[in-house]
Amino acid sequence: MxxxxxxxxxxxxxxxxxxxAPSRFRNQIGAYxxxxxxxxxxxxxxxxxxxxGVHERFGDSGKMVRPRDYRCRGESCxxxxxxxxxxxxxxxLALRRNPVYSTLxxxxxxxxxxxxxxxxxxxxxxxxxxxxxxxxxxxxxxxKLRFRFPAxxxxxxxxxxxxxxxxxxxxxxxxxxKIKIDVPWYGGGMSFGSISDNMMVSRARAATAWNTFTxxxxxxxxELLRPYDDHIITQIxxxxxxxxxxxxxxxxxxxxxxxxxxxPGLGGHLLGDKNTADVARMREAVQGTxxxxxxxxxxxxxxxxxxxxxxxxxxxxxxxxISAKVAxxxxxxMVAVGCxxxxxxxxxxxxxxxxTGAAPDIAKKNIALPIxxxxxRVHNFLADEGVRDEITLIASGGLRNASDIAKAIALxxxxxxxxxxxxxxxxxxxxxxxxxxxxxxxxxASTDRELKHLIDIDYATQRLINLxxxxxxxLVGIISRLGLRSVAELRGRTDLLMHLDYxxxx
Amino acid sequence: xxxKYHIExxxxxxxxxxxxxxxxIDLYETCARGCRNCVKKKCIYDIHKKEFDFAHSLDRPTxxxxxxxxxxxxxxxxTRGALTRTxxxxxxxxxxxxxxxxxxxGIWKMAATAKLPVSGxxxxxxxxxxxxxSMWTDMSEIVRPTRDGIHGREYISTSVDIGGLPSNLEFGPxxxxxxxxxxxxELPVPFILEVPPLGHISKNVLEAMARAARGMDTLFxxxxxxxxxxxxEFAGWLAPRMKNSAIEKHAALIKSVRMVCLEDSPDALDAVxxxxxxxxxxxxxxxxxxxxxxxxxxVELVEAGAEAIQLSADxxxxxxxxxxxxxxxxxxxxxxxxxxxxxxxxxxxxxIADGGIAMAEHLAKIIICGADCASLGIxxxxxxxxxxxxxxxxxxxxxxxMSEVPPEDGAWRVMNLAAAWRNQLLEVLGAMGIREARxxxxxxxxxMFREDLERDTFQKIxxxx
Numbered sequence: 004m005x006x007x008x009x010x011x012x013x014x015x016x017x018x019x020x021x022x023x024a025p026s027r028f029r030n031q032i033g034a035y036x037x038x039x040x041x042x043x044x045x046x047x048x049x050x051x052x053x054x055x056g057v058h059e060r061f062g063d064s065g066k067m068v069r070p071r072d073y074r075c076r077g078e079s080c081x082x083x084x085x086x087x088x089x090x091x092x093x094x095x096l097a098l099r100r101n102p103v104y105s106t107l108x109x110x111x112x113x114x115x116x117x118x119x120x121x122x123x124x125x126x127x128x129x130x131x132x133x134x135x136x137x138x139x140x141x142x143x144x145x146x147k148l149r150f151r152f153p154a155x156x157x158x159x160x161x162x163x164x165x166x167x168x169x170x171x172x173x174x175x176x177x178x179x180x181k182i183k184i185d186v187p188w189y190g191g192g193m194s195f196g197s198i199s200d201n202m203m204v205s206r207a208r209a210a211t212a213w214n215t216f217t218x219x220x221x222x223x224x225x226e227l228l229r230p231y232d233d234h235i236i237t238q239i240x241x242x243x244x245x246x247x248x249x250x251x252x253x254x255x256x257x258x259x260x261x262x263x264x265x266x267p268g269l270g271g272h273l274l275g276d277k278n279t280a281d282v283a284r285m286r287e288a289v290q291g292t293x294x295x296x297x298x299x300x301x302x303x304x305x306x307x308x309x310x311x312x313x314x315x316x317x318x319x320x321x322x323x324x325i326s327a328k329v330a331x332x333x334x335x336x337m338v339a340v341g342c343x344x345x346x347x348x349x350x351x352x353x354x355x356x357x358x359t360g361a362a363p364d365i366a367k368k369n370i371a372l373p374i375x376x377x378x379x380r381v382h383n384f385l386a387d388e389g390v391r392d393e394i395t396l397i398a399s400g401g402l403r404n405a406s407d408i409a410k411a412i413a414l415x416x417x418x419x420x421x422x423x424x425x426x427x428x429x430x431x432x433x434x435x436x437x438x439x440x441x442x443x444x445x446x447x448a449s450t451d452r453e454l455k456h457l458i459d460i461d462y463a464t465q466r467l468i469n470l471x472x473x474x475x476x477x478l479v480g481i482i483s484r485l486g487l488r489s490v491a492e493l494r495g496r497t498d499l500l501m502h503l504d505y506x507x508x509x
Numbered sequence: 510x511x512x513k514y515h516i517e518x519x520x521x522x523x524x525x526x527x528x529x530x531x532x533x534i535d536l537y538e539t540c541a542r543g544c545r546n547c548v549k550k551k552c553i554y555d556i557h558k559k560e561f562d563f564a565h566s567l568d569r570p571t572x573x574x575x576x577x578x579x580x581x582x583x584x585x586x587x588t589r590g591a592l593t594r595t596x597x598x599x600x601x602x603x604x605x606x607x608x609x610x611x612x613x614x615g616i617w618k619m620a621a622t623a624k625l626p627v628s629g630x631x632x633x634x635x636x637x638x639x640x641x642x643s644m645w646t647d648m649s650e651i652v653r654p655t656r657d658g659i660h661g662r663e664y665i666s667t668s669v670d671i672g673g674l675p676s677n678l679e680f681g682p683x684x685x686x687x688x689x690x691x692x693x694x695e696l697p698v699p700f701i702l703e704v705p706p707l708g709h710i711s712k713n714v715l716e717a718m719a720r721a722a723r724g725m726d727t728l729f730x731x732x733x734x735x736x737x738x739x740x741x742e743f744a745g746w747l748a749p750r751m752k753n754s755a756i757e758k759h760a761a762l763i764k765s766v767r768m769v770c771l772e773d774s775p776d777a778l779d780a781v782x783x784x785x786x787x788x789x790x791x792x793x794x795x796x797x798x799x800x801x802x803x804x805x806x807x808v809e810l811v812e813a814g815a816e817a818i819q820l821s822a823d824x825x826x827x828x829x830x831x832x833x834x835x836x837x838x839x840x841x842x843x844x845x846x847x848x849x850x851x852x853x854x855x856x857x858x859x860x861i862a863d864g865g866i867a868m869a870e871h872l873a874k875i876i877i878c879g880a881d882c883a884s885l886g887i888x889x890x891x892x893x894x895x896x897x898x899x900x901x902x903x904x905x906x907x908x909x910x911m912s913e914v915p916p917e918d919g920a921w922r923v924m925n926l927a928a929a930w931r932n933q934l935l936e937v938l939g940a941m942g943i944r945e946a947r948x949x950x951x952x953x954x955x956x957m958f959r960e961d962l963e964r965d966t967f968q969k970i971x972x973x974x
Contacts, residue, residue, distance in 0.1 A: 028585035069590070102595045103584060106531050109633030143636025147967075261650060265631055268648035268940030298939075299650075332648045333957050355645065358631040364615075365625070365933040367632040369870045370940045371648050372957060375636075376966045401631060423631055434579045437629025444553045444580035448629060454553070497970045504963075505971035 012460045013204040013227045017212045021127035021472055024465040026073070026430060027457070033073030034104045034118060034134070037087075042095040043067060049096065052085040055131075072101070073118075076133045110141045111356060112423070112433055116403055123473035124428035124466035137406035144375035145407045147503045150481060157486030164479045165489035168418045170256070170395050171324050171348050179348065180255050180322050184418075185214040186475050187490045188408060191399055191422030192238045192260060192328070194222030195245075196273050196282040196294075197360035197437070198448050199455035202463060206425055207231035209467030213475075218258060218420075221271060221296055223285035224250040236326065239316070241270060242296030244286040251319045256349070258326040259312055261299065264353030264400035266362035267330030267371040270298035274361065276440050279450050306341035313346045324348040326397070330370075331355060331377035336384035343385070343394045351420060352377050354400025358423040360448055361438030374400040375414070382415025382495055405477035415495045428470040429463045513663055514697045516725055516928035518623035519921045523894055525909045527617055529575030530600045530610070533583065539591040548583040548592070557583065604897045607640070607825035612867050613891055616926060620892035623925035625869075625932040640826055640837045641871045643959040649942035662935045667946045669699045669882045671728075671768065672792045673816035674856045691816060692790050694767050696727045698931055699876060699946045701748065702923070703730040703863070705886025706824060709901035711912035715739065717919025718889060722746040724924050730770050730794075730884060733759045740765055748794070753780040756787070763787045770819070773797040773806065778813055794819050794861065799828040799841050807845055811858040819861040819884055820845070826865015838865045839878045846879020846951050855951070869933035879951045892926040893919045 025031075037057060045065035049058040057075050059068040077098060080086045088096045108114035119136035123129055129136050139146050168187040171179050190206050197220060204227045210217040211234045218236040219228070223245025228235055232253045239246050240260040251257055262268060273282070273294040283290035303309050313325050326349035327342045329335065335352060342350045354374025359367065372380075378398050385391040398411045399420035408419050427433070431447050442449030446457025482490065485499055493499070533556075549557035559573040566572070574597075584592045603610040615626060637643050672693035679687040702718050704710055715731060719739050722729035723746045733749035740747060740762055748768035751759055753776065763769055769784050769791050771777060781793045794817040795810060797803055807818060822828045822838040829835050842862060849855040862880035866872055872883055891897065894909045901907055938946065941955050949955070 030585045030587065030590045032581070032585065102534075102593050103581070106579075106594050106596050110635045111631065111633045141634075141636040142638075146636065262648070268650075268942070269936060329650055330648060332650050334650070338650045356632045356636075360629050361627055362629075363625055363627050363933060363936050364632075365868075365870050366936055366940065367628075368634060369646050369873075370937065372645060372962070373636065376962050379966055379970065431630075432579075432581055433630045433633065434581070435628035435630045435633075436578050436580060438627055441553060443629075444578065444582050500971075502967045502971040505968050507972075 009201070009460065010227065013201075013208075014230050016230070017208040017464045017468060019212050019468060019472065021469055022465055023127075024125055024462055024469055026121065026125065027459065027462055028430065031071070031073035031121070032103050032107065032118070033075055033101055034114070035072055035075040035077040036099045036101045037070040037072040037075055038097040038099065039067060039070060040095045040097070042093045043091075044093050044095075046092060049087040049091060052087055052090055054085060058087065074131070076131065079133045107432065109433065111139050111401060112403060112427070113140050117427055117432065120404070120424060120427045120470065121430060124470045127469035127472045128476060129473060137404060139403060144373055145402075145410050148375075148410050149501050149503065150409070150413075150485065151499055151501050152484050153486060157484060159483040159486055159488060161476075161479045161483045163488055164482045165491070166475055166478060166482075168395075168490060170418075172395055173346075173348055173393050175393075176346070176348070178322060179324055182255060182324060184216065186471060187412060187418035187478075188421050188474070189215045189236070189397075189418070190217035190425055191358070191420040192218035192220035192236070192240075192258065193360070193422060193448075194220030194238075194273075195225050195285055196222040196277060196450060199446070199450050199458060200225045200227050200281075201455050201458045201460050202429070202447060204228060204231075205429070205458070205460050205463035205467060207235060208460070208464040209471060210234045212464075212468050213471045215471075216256060219245075221245070221260060222273075222282065224253075225285065229253075238328075239312075240296050241298060241300050242294065244288070244294065244296070248319050251316060251323070254320070254323065256324045256326055257316050257320065258328055258349075258351070259300075259309075259347075260328045261303070262328070262330035262353070263359065263362075264330050264355050264357030264371065264374070265359035266366040267332065267355065268298055269363070269366055269370075271296035272361060274438055277438075277442050277450060279452070281452075282450050306345050309341065310345040317346075326351050328353055331372040331374065331400070333372065335372065335377050336380045339381045339385060339394075339396070340388050340390065343388075343390045347394070349395045349397055350381070351397040351399065352381055353420075354398070357400030358426070374398050374402070374411070378411060378414040378416050379497070386495075405474040406481070408474065409478055409481045409493065410500065412490060412493050413496050413500050415497075417494055418490075424470065425467060428466045429458060514667070516698075516924055516931060518925045518928045520622055521918045521921045521925065522621055523617065524914070524918075525894055526572055527575050527894075528599050528603060528610075528614070528896070529577070529597055530614065531577060531579055531594050532574045532597050533577055534593050534595050536591045536593065539589050541589050541591075544588055546588055548586045548588075551586070552583060554578050554580075602898075605825070607865065608867055608887070608891075608897055613897065615868070616888055616891045617894065619929035620894075620922040620926045623928045625929045625936070637959045640865065641839060641868075641874045644839070644874055644877075645957045646870075646873060646877065646937050646941060647955045647957060648940040662939050665935050665938050665944050667699055667931055667934055667938075668695055668697050669859075669946055669950075670695050671701075671794070671817050671859045671861070671882065673814075673858050676853070676857065689789075692767075692792050694728070694792055696882065698725055698727050698927065699882040699934070700872065700885050700927075701728040701730060701861070701882065702889055703884040703886040704732065704735075704750075705890050707887070707897070707899070707902065708890045708895050709907045709911040710890075711914065712738075713914045713916050714890070714893060714911055714919065716916035717893060717914055717923060719743040719746065720916055720920035721889070721923035721927070724920060725927055728768055730768075733762060736766075737762055750796075753777075753783075756780060756783050760787050763791060766791060768792045768794060768817070770794045770796060773810075777810065778815065781815065792817055796821060796863075799836075799838065799864075801831050803828075803841070804845055804848060807860075808848060808852060808854075811849060811854050812852070815858055817859040817861065819863050820880075822864030824864060824887060838862060839875060842875060842878040842880050843953065850951065869930035870937070872930060873934055873937045873949070874956070876946060876949045877952050877956045881947075881950055888926060888930075889923045892922045894922075 047060040115135040221240035398416035437448035733751040736749035744765040750770040
């Protein structure tokens with residue numbers, strides 16, 4: 004591969020340092036719009052008043068820069084001393100709800116959650132408290148759960164909280180890697196084909212900076228990812244696209260994808276349009292043809308067959324951890340225990356509201372269990388079988404923010420996998436058009452040679468690093484307020500949660 | 510290898526202006542005009558280029574907006590921020606509280622393209638909801654009978670039977686079958702078409718549905734008076750609905766059709782016998798409104814020999830009892846199906862569900878809840894561009910002019926929708942590892958109901974139950 008500037012950036016390690024990573028768009032979307040009329044005299048009063056940086060004067064020119072209204076707190080400012088609309092000597096400012104805001108988002112990812120994720124990805128912390136950053140509007144599952152914080156401060160300092168997660172808990176496999184990640188999440192599988200190599204490498208850089216992992220998905224292991232081998236999970240899915248002995252040998256974790264929450268029991272499907280020359284080369288397929296990953300693995304019809312799969316990887320890479328990614332059917336608890344007996348280190352349950360690059364709508368909505376139901380089922384069943392502490396339970400499928408991560412862990416997961424949040428961090432708006440034509444118009448889920456350059460590697464890396472920092476901050480906040488000292492202590496503590504429909508008021 | 514069933518489809522664009530969800534609004538006075546960097550030229554979907562073409566079209570000047578893919582690239586990149594996206598108010602008025610705008614718009618899209626809806630990003634709807642939204646279908650993680658996933662879908666059968674099966678066969682000394690053979694109609698799809706209880710039902714609409722029924726080899730239930738008109742060409746696919754008193758009047762029609770539909774009445778079974786006297790090969794369907802006493806009546810009818818019973822809820826799938834209680838159709842079917850199973854008479858009659866089936870998933874779910882098949886009217890009317898606006902019921906002119914639906918195109922749109930639904934049914938069946946729609950019937954175990962999940966999960970944890 005030729006060493007372009009882009010490749011050099013891709014190979015340069017990133018650090019956890021928080022740097023502001025503003026939107027890549029000229030008009031960042033916010034909840035409000037500020038209009039400045041011709042009456043503006045350019046006095047700069049608004050710029051001196053606004054603590055959120057909405058207004059800025061262009062040097063001493065007497066001209067104002069177009070308001071950065073995505074930072075505006077809107078009506079919540081009205082009672083403040085610095086409310087620009089009232090203080091403008093020329094009456095030149097007007098405040099309106101942004102009409103785009105009301106068209107943005109859905110029940111699961113509300114407009115507020117999207118905007119808040121952007122805020123966190125830009126700044127590395129939650130800076131806009133007027134946006135609801137913890138709850139969606141789905142009316143069930145995580146959105147009905149709340150933490151029971153003690154009324155008196157716990158006395159645990161946030162700096163004392165340990166957020167690390169040990170991925171290998173098996174006592175019967177001493178030869179396997181011991182891997183501890185610094186945050187209790189890693190990135191979900193997204194293939195080269197569903198997303199661009201720029202996006203993949205950005206995720207890998209962010210994962211490396213935070214000492215966690217990202218997953219290749221099914222679709223090969225681009226050379227650009229080589230510097231990040233120790234933080235990559237290579238996925239082996241039913242189509243075996245891009246799976247080679249050599250790629251299995253270079254990683255510390257290999258993941259079998261048995262099913263995906265968004266389309267359980269259906270397999271994968273890369274539409275012909277997205278199978279570009281680069282993708283086809285990587286997948287050893289013919290350009291422009293639709294690529295199917297069938298369901299299921301034709302080599303696996305039982306847990307014994309699954310054991311053969313694990314042995315196969317172990318033969319190639321004896322120290323590798325094996326993860327089994329499964330969807331959530333009604334017998335997911337049984338499947339998880341079977342995974343344990345087959346020798347996997349990580350059982351990754353993907354709930355039905357999880358993300359995807361393309362899936363039939365009927366499957367996304369209806370097939371298999373939402374993750375909220377699946378976690379407790381699997382956690383309790385593993386405990387009843389006496390193997391809970393021998394396996395790592397990872398939950399995914401519709402976790403949107405730090406609060407969801409904490410709730411999933413309190414319900415019984417050891418850690419989680421996030422995917423959609425990564426996409427939203429680089430300004431995905433969940434329009435759902437990832438799958439067709441040239442792919443994502445915003446350059447995220449596209450391998451189109453032109454569109455992929457809409458994502459700058461440094462920008463995307465920094466946005467992800469910032470988001471992870473914000474997630475960790477909030478997670479530490481929740482854990483310390485609960486009086487706990489680690490993520491491990493939070494696991495399975497449903498007594499620290501309450502459910503709006505069932506818990507009795509205190 | 511047996512021939513594979515396949516619904517023919519043909520792309521048929523809408524006749525009238527469709528109603529899109531969003532519109533991109535141009536604040537023209539903010540536009541810099543001379544800007545050489547216009548974002549409209551950069552739209553990867555070329556929507557804005559169509560703006561010019563459509564501007565010259567007198568009947569649909571705003572049509573291009575409905576093709577907008579909502580990526581917001583133009584809105585976010587315009588130098589002057591002159592573009593914005595807004596909700597189309599007309600979209601929110603579509604349908605009613607049950608037939609949501611997204612359902613109607615989805616049907617239109619499927620009817621035009623015959624494609625099953627596929628999209629990226631995870632499900633964005635509510636966690637669960639009333640009616641069919643309170644159940645999920647199961648999947649089979651590893652072991653599955655179809656064994657071939659997405660490539661095996663073509664081997665999944667969606668056929669169902671209408672008619673009663675005897676509980677056992679009796680043979681004579683020479684091995685000959687004793688007793689009368691009861692007629693059974695095999696439908697390749699688990700639904701029949703039916704004239705819906707609302708909408709502007711023009712002659713063209715009826716002809717389109719009859720053509721579609723023939724095209725898919727299913728049945729079309731319509732009033733006998735209308736059926737007379739089409740009987741010459743479509744008799745094999747018509748299922749005339751008639752009053753008991755009119756049976757003899759329509760004798761010629763009855764002789765030519767495979768199914769006859771009657772309303773439930775105290776002498777319903779006598780009426781069935783009268784139809785059978787005219788055409789012993791016809792299956793007779795008795796339609797019964799769900800509600801007070803329906804359960805007992807179904808048992809009574811089945812035990813007395815009724816072979817096909819259609820159970821109707823209202824168009825939203827609701828059943829209102831005299832004590833004010835409202836039940837959803839799926840719950841009524843679960844109860845009635847279980848009752849018939851308990852009495853060992855379930856296979857003696859076909860149960861047809863009517864009401865509230867608005868999406869392909871509803872079809873799969875009502876079958877899981879115990880229906881053999883469904884009778885569908887409104888979805889196919891919407892496929893022909895009905896907006897469910899109710900103008901016809903108020904005597905106002907139909908905004909989409911349903912009387913002018915070209916029967917050929919209307920039939921294609923109906924078949925497109927049916928093909929898209931059938932494809933979705935195959936997805937669900939495939940995920941469950943079930944090879945036949947017949948076997949899906951009453952498989953409560955292959956579904957997960959919210960009340961059970963909540964009880965076993967959150968209620969158990971948080972209410973200590």
